[in-house]
Amino acid sequence: MQALHKGKQSVIFDNQPSILASAAIAGKKEAEGPLRNYFDYCGQDNTLGQKSWEKAESKLQEMAIDTAKRKAGCDYKDIELLFAGDLLNQCIGSAFAIRSTGIPFLGLYGACSTMAESLLLASAAVNAGYCKKAAALTSSHFASAERQYRFPLGYGGQRTPTAQWTVTGAGCCIVGTAAHGPYVNAATAGRIEDLGIKDANNMGAAMAPAAYSTLRAHFDDLGRAPNDYDMIVTGDLGALGKEILIDLFRRDGVSISGVYNDCGTMIFDLERQDVHAGGSGCGCGASVLCGYLLSQMRAGKLKNLLFCATGALLSPISTWQGESIPSICHAVSISAEKR
């Protein structure tokens, strides 16, 4: 159990790389939610024609990067570096999705923070001139996550009120240099925060302090405030974690509620879709960013976005061994115009 950490952890990207294109792939339940019109593809069922849930999850990533590269008007050989990861043991969702692409690959594990982590690193690589184009990619799948983290679906286990629903979805951004936005202007790498929450069915409460820590560092490091953004989103804190984050800032006398939302509460209709505290998983923040949010930026409806994806760095084994949940959050600042 650790106290909250403070200090400099942000970087400004002077060359402001562009998100050349993005793609979001979603499952059936996600396609029944409020953001249905913003996904590039929605599965009719969650198998995507594959023989296992794990292969279906790989298919989500395969489709996301294929769609993104077509929208960017480039080919796999033009993408010089790929950052990807997912929730599956040994990140097989990513490895099998991209093995035929031939793209130089640096694998990540950031749990549900992976979309922000991969976008941070892809932007850092392009900004430094290490490559002309880099891709950021991640996914999650409800059924592969349930059987790995909780119970086989056929068991029909009861869900607690604070439980979240792992999103079946994937997102991909192709980052490069262009005279059009959205631009990535800065990012903040998170530290692990762990305030001792041990309930693996209450990820929102475990991850909220990490979101608070990274947002505080972001504002302090860069001299920015919540109102410098017209939207701040976390990846998958869910309804409860969202309230905790608003509360943590309220204690500092800072109100974030006017600009703040959580992808886990945006992707599903919480009243109607029986997802308890909301969506979760790498694919939650990824599909909301790569689908809805970036299209809002391209349409001029969103000018400055702070995308903060949160991750719970537990495993079933760490929970069985009585451990609390180390959590992390990475933030990426994206603007429609150069900033």
Place this chain on the structure above:
Amino acid sequence: MQALHKGKQSVIFDNQPSILASAAIAGKKEAEGPLRNYFDYCGQDNTLGQKSWEKAESKLQEMAIDTAKRKAGCDYKDIELLFAGDLLNQCIGSAFAIRSTGIPFLGLYGACSTMAESLLLASAAVNAGYCKKAAALTSSHFASAERQYRFPLGYGGQRTPTAQWTVTGAGCCIVGTAAHGPYVNAATAGRIEDLGIKDANNMGAAMAPAAYSTLRAHFDDLGRAPNDYDMIVTGDLGALGKEILIDLFRRDGVSISGVYNDCGTMIFDLERQDVHAGGSGCGCGASVLCGYLLSQMRAGKLKNLLFCATGALLSPISTWQGESIPSICHAVSISAEKR
């Protein structure tokens, strides 16, 4: 099953970051091997005083980064970015080891390629000026790997001749800017290669094509040849994979055997220690690099080293589902003098 990929995937680090310090921690069996004198610490047993193998593995990483930072004469707050990962599901070896350090953390999954991947990214971050000091860290543990990938130890499963022995060990490098080496002058990010090997007890054969692919790209991209190095090491191909790699180059009319070795065959006495094809695991390449190899560079006995760590991106589930083994290799070029 994929053909070998070709193309540009290397980067030169113009500012040649320094490895300010490194530390290697090893288990009992490793301490009985030929490199015993080069580890900073050797465990008396493999529990390291912890209640589970997973916690013991975290302890290895904790000790590695603690020792490295002391040798670098710095504190955790001076390290602005940490790249780490391991083989355990959800990389809990890393997350629990570093949660109390407060260092901004970007988690990786590269299987046994993690030492090269983390060193590549830490060097890239320092070279680009994103941070003054970055750390690269990884581990593996024989017992936590056996129960996750194969059988519980108590089962006493028979090992095949091509099987390797997961090294209990960890390594950490602190990268920064200094007027002394070892310097990191270039790196090559690998692509996934998968020639269809499905035998999870023959990782060497699965990974050798990835090592070949990355080494070829490294030589082609940078106009270098094997003899530009006085040592090229792979991470954990083992005795069989090592022979395959030598053979693959021989087909091109290139002899690497004069300068080439594999950490998996260096860390154990293969005749005496009953490890079959040799050592494996993230901790194999990591402890040999951070212990033996870098100390040879500091002592002036090694001038130009190409460290190539290989990773098999499989999981037990992908094997059970009949999949072949996607493999990867990342290479980092390290020199005693600026190059």
